[in-house]
Amino acid sequence: MSLRLGVPRWVIAVAALGAAFVVLPLVAMALRVDWAHFLPLIASPSAVDALLLSLRTSLLATLGCLVLGVPMAVVLARVPFAGQRVVRAIVLLPLVLPPVVGGLALLALYGRRGLLDGALNVAFSTPAVVIAQTFVALPFLVLSLEGALRSAGERYEAVAATLGARPSTVLFRVTLPLVLPAVVSGAILSFARALGEFGATLTFAGSLQGVTRTLPLEIYLQRETDPDAAVALSLVLVAVAIAVVAVAHGAGEGLRPWRARRPA
């Protein structure tokens, strides 16, 4: 271990307070769960529908983020162009925008009386859920991948080009493999964001059971009628989120066999 410099004790105290601030509400919720009826509560048809819809749409949204986000990150990190800062700021806008506003914007484009004049009539359908989730989750992937590409540098890519590799070959055989951990962790973060999406989905896709009512919408709805069910479903969402974060954290390390193995 390296030498550990002293951190002021008050910093540690405040940090512990911060941790409690995050953990205590979750603990409180776990304590309120009606464990005797836990399984029936989360196994109701509407709850199962919502969970399956959430998983399905979040996976599709993650795929959408990868397909659109990887090229966006590559362009932002590798292609110098005028107005790059502005473009990056706009791309990252969904991070800071209230999701409801995002939903309204999507409606304004794709909606029946939207800019596309209903040509792509997806509002209030399952594809609308995927679009809303992709919209809010995309910046997570772009942001983490762009940073990784910048810090990886272009030296390996230059070598690959002088060895005769076409730009596409360089991208698939050198650039992306080198930032694979960032691609995976960015995708997992996007998945988590998509899974938790609420505001944009409700505004743009509505809340139809089995079609657009994802788990967060179901939880919000159940809270009105059956608070016990809402708490139980929340716990399911927390469990899924924890699993995702754990995988994302592990992925960063595990995908670097060439760094982990040291020379004998």
Next chain:
Amino acid sequence: MARPAARMSLRLEAAADARDVAVSLTLEHGETLAVLGPNGAGKSTVLGMLAGLVRPDRGRATLGGDVLFDLPGRWQPPHLRGVALLAQDALLFPHLSVRANVAFGPRASGAPRAEAAERADEWMRRTATADFAHRRPAELSGGQAQRVAIARALAAEPRLLLLDEPLSALDVAVAAEVRGMLAGVLAGRTTVLVTHDALDAYLLADRVAVMHDGRVVEEGPTRRVLERPRHPFTAELSGLTLVRGVRTPGGMRTDDGMLLSGHAAEPVAPGAPVLAAVRPSAVRLAATATGAPDAATPDAATPDAATATASSIAATVTALEPQADLVRVRTDRLDALVPPADVADLRLRVSSPVTLTVPPTAVTVYP
């Protein structure tokens, strides 16, 4: 030029204004050209232009019948040039095994898997890297990694090989070993080698070009350029002291009045302007008695004696620089390379008056 275009001969004439580099180089098929010069002279920029990684503002480069660039206008991207670049760091792809690294070039240019593997094996054999074919680059030593990088560059079967200080990141013993291997694989291969080490040029290059401040200041066959430098920077690189003057029967008289005995590399008429390269390791050094300074020996003690007589010159120390196990004593006249013990015994320091004794064998006079 009347000479017909050789098969893979290289012609480069280009300028990159932002880096203040403007160069003109030619290289025949199968020759190795060493580009020598201090840091920041623009050597790597020249390689970048040839590899297609640095875009000059204007100029033209051809390799055989191919136009690498003709700016403004034509620009061939790096992957179509058949020009492989090997840098100071091996830069092996960390996610690929040694074998996959070496097979990268053949695979990238579309060779089938089996043929690429065959070519990789052949080059790993020739660079003695076959033993660690299945290791990851992180598991290799610096010398091993550089040998793999050489194998990888050659497996791509480049028409032109560029080496950017390939040995400077290695320790001395390993560098010697890799240099020996390079000498073998470079034979008959059109190569541009950038280095700041004259030894690399002597052992690996047919021709050298010396760069300074973005310009080629001197160019020609390795030995002629390094042993008979025409430019102070070249002399500095090969460890010689360069002086200018006119031919005398026994040697030369420098512009600042020193009389040096020495051998002429070729006949030169007395009175004609000449250069002389002085080997500092052969220059002897003695402390000048402080009581009687230069008066007794104004400039030279042996005016026009026979060529066999050593010249003796009064000088003042201007700098002391450690150089391997010796000390380079720079003076206002000539440099001397002496053991540290001598520096201590003579209590040498900057501005000490000294007497330099220059045997005729230390001096080569040339037009």
